[in-house]
Amino acid sequence: MKAKFLIDYCHQGDWEPLGGQRQSPIDIQTSQIENNNSLANIQVNLSETTATFLNNGQNLQLLGAGQASFNNRVFNFVQLHFHADGEHRLDGKIFPLEGHFLFQSASGQLAVIGVLYQVGEFNPDFEHVLNQYDQGKGEGSFSFAGLIPENKSYYHYLGSLTTPPLTEGVEWYVMQNVLEVSAEQVLRFIAIHGRNNRECQSINERKVLSYNE
Template structure:
């Protein structure tokens, strides 16, 4: 069943508010990334195996209980959602799907794990997501084992939410390892959700850091 939303990806210029110098997504140029000794491993733990479906008018989300450690700071899981095509680019390349896993610290700081997916093997964990999206309500079982890479090497920069209100100051951790979903799963996502990728934004004077686990 095709979902209905309150924002139009064909008219992104109408989104409010616009402006700001630290918007997301961006094109990550790996040759221009920098290393930084202050970065640390990311740890992710989901304490529940059920997720609740929610359409917030901008994307289809799954809400669940979990935590992540970003640079030795604790963040609580808020929701996961997906974009087709990918919003971030890697050396100009666009992937057919990108997952966003949103976390929030007790102080309100937002951190997002971004994951690229390329067409390949059938992904059972993404199939659970699609089944819940297709139902459009209620709770369902989920696992992120096939949705977030085991190797959590990442690219890090400060950006924004990619849907209104486009809030800046968001910590982005874009995984370097690319996972797989099947071509049929990508088409099924688009049939349910539609294409929902925001255009790339100017990087301006921001640095993109690279961290190897």
């Protein structure tokens, strides 16, 4: 079933409010990445019991329970959604799909784990998400094992939400390890959701850091 949304990806210049100097997504240039010893590993613990699937007018989301630790700070899981094509690039490479795991701390700070997917093997966990998206309603069990890398080495920078209101100050943790979904699954997502990737934004004076697990 084709989903309907309130934002138009064909006219991104009309989105309000227009962003500042720290917008997302970006093209991550690995030759310009800086190592930083102050970063720490990411720990993610998401509930695999029940999750609610929701169309919030911008994307199809999975709402669930769980937590993550970013640099030894606890954040609560808010929602997961996907973009096709992928929004972040690696050395100019465009990926067919990207997942965004959104978390929020008690103080309101937002952090997003970005996962890039390439075409390859069939992904059972993504198939379950697609089945729920296709229904456009309801609840179902949720497994993230095939949706987020076991090795959580990451690229880190400060950016924004990639949908209106394009809020800045978001901590981004883009996974270095790329997972797989099948070509048929990508096409099925596009058939349901449409193409929904924001154009790459200028990195300006920002630095991209890396952490290797």
